[in-house]
Amino acid sequence: MKITEDIKISDNGFVFNSRTGDSFNLNPFALELMKNIEAEKSFDQIKAEVMEKYDIDDLSFEKDFYEFCALLKHHQIVLQDNPLDFK
Amino acid sequence: MNKQKITLAVTGLNNTDNPGPGVPFIRGIKESEAFDARIIGLVYENLEPGIYMENLCDRIFQIPYPSSGSDELIERIENIHQQEQIDVLIPNLDAELFSFMKNEGRLRSRGIQTFLPNLKQFQEREKDKLPEFGKKYDIKVPGSINMSTLGQIKDLEDKYDYPVMIKGQFYDAYVAHNEEQAKQAFHTIASKWGFPVIAQEFVKGTEVNVIALGDGKGNTIAAVPMRKQYITDKGKAWGGITLADEKMMELTRSIISKTKWKGGMELELIKTNGGEYYLIEINPRVPAWVYLAVGAGQNIPEALVKLALGMDVQAMTKYKIGKMFVRYSYDAIVDLEKFAAISMNKEI
Numbered sequence: 001m002k003i004t005e006d007i008k009i010s011d012n013g014f015v016f017n018s019r020t021g022d023s024f025n026l027n028p029f030a031l032e033l034m035k036n037i038e039a040e041k042s043f044d045q046i047k048a049e050v051m052e053k054y055d056i057d058d059l060s061f062e063k064d065f066y067e068f069c070a071l072l073k074h075h076q077i078v079l080q081d082n083p084l085d086f087k
Numbered sequence: 088m089n090k091q092k093i094t095l096a097v098t099g100l101n102n103t104d105n106p107g108p109g110v111p112f113i114r115g116i117k118e119s120e121a122f123d124a125r126i127i128g129l130v131y132e133n134l135e136p137g138i139y140m141e142n143l144c145d146r147i148f149q150i151p152y153p154s155s156g157s158d159e160l161i162e163r164i165e166n167i168h169q170q171e172q173i174d175v176l177i178p179n180l181d182a183e184l185f186s187f188m189k190n191e192g193r194l195r196s197r198g199i200q201t202f203l204p205n206l207k208q209f210q211e212r213e214k215d216k217l218p219e220f221g222k223k224y225d226i227k228v229p230g231s232i233n234m235s236t237l238g239q240i241k242d243l244e245d246k247y248d249y250p251v252m253i254k255g256q257f258y259d260a261y262v263a264h265n266e267e268q269a270k271q272a273f274h275t276i277a278s279k280w281g282f283p284v285i286a287q288e289f290v291k292g293t294e295v296n297v298i299a300l301g302d303g304k305g306n307t308i309a310a311v312p313m314r315k316q317y318i319t320d321k322g323k324a325w326g327g328i329t330l331a332d333e334k335m336m337e338l339t340r341s342i343i344s345k346t347k348w349k350g351g352m353e354l355e356l357i358k359t360n361g362g363e364y365y366l367i368e369i370n371p372r373v374p375a376w377v378y379l380a381v382g383a384g385q386n387i388p389e390a391l392v393k394l395a396l397g398m399d400v401q402a403m404t405k406y407k408i409g410k411m412f413v414r415y416s417y418d419a420i421v422d423l424e425k426f427a428a429i430s431m432n433k434e435i
Contacts, residue, residue, distance in 0.1 A: 006331055008409070018331040018408045020293070020358075021314030 001069065002079050003038050020076060033068060037078065090123035094172055095392060096164075096199075098129045099179030099375075100137025100144075105321050106414075108179040110137045111378035113144070115388030118381060122392060127171055129164075133429045139421045146171060149433040157186040161193060168197055175200045175395045177388075179372055181257060184209065202303075202395035204350050204371050211346075212369040214256055215283050220369075224345045226338070227365045229290045229357075233283035240269045243286055252287040255280035260322065262289065290367070292359040295330065297339045298373060298380050300387050302394060303349030309387045309403045310339045311380040316411070324376055324414075329383045331408040338364055351377075351391055376412060383410040 003009075006019040013026035015034070026034060036046045043065070050061055072078040095116060099107025109128070116124050128137055128144035131152055138147050148167045151159045160183070167173065176199050178187045187194070188203050195201075203209075211220055221228030230247065232239065243251055244266070253272035254260040257280055263269035269286070276284045299310040312335040317326035339354060351373035357365045373387060380387045383406040393400045428435045 016409055021295075021316065021328045021330050 001037060002040070003034070003077060004079055007077055009034055009038065015077065017076060022075060024075065024077075030068065033065070034072075037072075090119075091121060092123050093125070093174040093392070093396070094127060095122075095124045096127040096129055096167070096171075096173045096176045097179065098131075098150075098177070098183060100128050100130050100135045101132070102136040102140075104319060104416075105323055106375040108373050108375045108377050110140065110143065111375060111381075112177060112179060112373065112388045113137075114378050115381040115386050116392065119386060119389040119392075121389055124392075125171075127167065127173060129167075130429070133426065136419070138429055138435065139419050139425060141419075147429060147435040149429060153183045153186040157189060160186050161190045164194070164199070165197060168199060173199050175202075175392050177201070177391065177395075178203070181370070181372065184371060200395040200397075202350050202391055204348060204352075208346055208348060209371050212371065214254060214285055214368060217287075217366070217368075221366065224342060226342065227363060229288040229365055229367060231285050231287040234273065234286055235282045235284075237270060237273060240266060240273060240286070243269060247286070247288045250289045252285075252289055254285040254287055256283060256285065287367070290357045290359060290365045292357040292365075294367075295332070295335060295356050295358050295364075296324075296327075296374070296376075297335055297354040297356070298377060298387060299339050299343060299348075299352050299354065300373075300390055300394075301343040301346075301348030301350065301352065302400065303347060305344045305347045306402060307340045307343045308390050308394070308400050309380065309385045310336055311383055311385055311387075311406050312336065312339075313376065313379060317413075324412075326411065326413045327376055327379060329379065329406060329408055329410045334362075334364060338366075342366075342369075351387065379410065379412040380406070382412065383407045 006017055008016045013031040015024040015026060047061055051058060097109045097112055099109030101107040102110045113126055116122060126144045128147040129150045130138055130147060137143055150163045153160050178184055187201060188206055188209060191201055191203060215233045217228050218231055250262045250264045251269060252260055253263050253269055253276060255276040259276050259280060261272035263272050273284050295312060295314050297310055297312045300308040302308050312330045312332050313327045314330055315324040315327050319325050353370040353374040355368040357367055377387055385403045385406050390400050425435060
């Protein structure tokens with residue numbers, strides 16, 4: 001899963017898709033996830049870091065993370081050829 | 088660099104909630120590094136806001152509507168020319184373009200230059216000829232039927248699923264979700280704009296637009312794609328943002344190259360969720376959001392005036408992505424004398 005070249009992410013959480021003109025506001029946690037995806041960290045690595053930092057069980061994290069990724073894909077923020085590929 | 092002094096006449100100063108492109112066009116010219124322009128504003132109504140805007144026009148003249156006859160309009164232009172020696176005339180409204188195109192030679196012989204599409208280019212992109220245009224130039228367009236009787240609405244269901252767009256030949260468009268709504272829209276449009284009333288297949292997606300300038304030889308001199316961010320109830324952009332969309336640029340270059348388009352234009356497109364582009368309309372002039380292109384780095388008004396004067400213009404290929412425009416309304420306080428002058432003398 002890769003963030004497309006058209007996406008610009010500001011440090012304050014403002015996301016702009018220059019191809020579609022869409023813009024989004026991320027909350028601090030979503031921004032943290034986006035930065036991790038942008039850094040091309042693996043799903044396992046992101047999960048480990050989040051579980052270390054926050055009080056969350058792994059099932060809830062996986063569910064929320066997949067939902068978040070589906071949203072990113074829907075809004076053409078990420079490219080994901082294989083729907084099960086979150087690496 | 089020494090700026091060239093010119094006298095430029097511009098129409099479309101109606102900066103209302105359905106704005107003409109005149110005021111933003113003049114703003115572009117005022118920022119030009121090539122021209123020091125004396126601006127002649129040509130208006131149809133005495134309350135067009137451009138008349139009252141400070142530091143916009145040097146002179147204002149009221150001109151007759153083209154509906155009162157092309158000759159009357161052109162004679163008035165010739166009369167103004169005797170006073171002001173117009174170098175370039177930029178008409179900005181759809182309804183007047185035909186008269187100016189038809190009289191291009193007459194105006195040129197008086198020393199007034201224009202840079203307009205020819206009659207063939209103008210007519211083949213008309214809304215009721217869009218399917219033929221799409222076929223000829225290999226561009227996806229929505230299916231459409233030209234309707235001249237109410238009875239044809241009954242047949243719509245066999246051809247398209249509702250919703251269907253019901254459009255006037257020159258202006259106005261309604262989304263009809265069923266036969267009743269289609270009939271209602273048919274009556275409204277027919278009474279205002281006449282026939283044919285166009286029923287167009289509804290293409291689901293995002294509306295995107297391109298402002299472009301063709302040199303008449305097939306070259307794209309300027310092109311900037313935009314998405315409307317805020318749309319008024321009249322469907323006008325009240326805010327927009329420039330996009331990085333190579334497919335839209337390719338499509339624009341292809342249309343200009345194949346049609347050898349001369350002058351300014353606006354392409355109205357629908358981008359489907361599947362990433363396909365459908366052409367829904369070509370406006371044969373620059374749109375009211377032309378100043379966004381200037382702000383993004385392509386001074387289209389300046390390039391258009393240069394082309395009209397027969398100057399060489401290099402194609403502009405770069406623009407700033409993510410530049411926005413936000414339109415606003417503003418109450419100008421004006422003295423009665425100005426209103427009286429334009430009302431009584433037809434000039435200021």
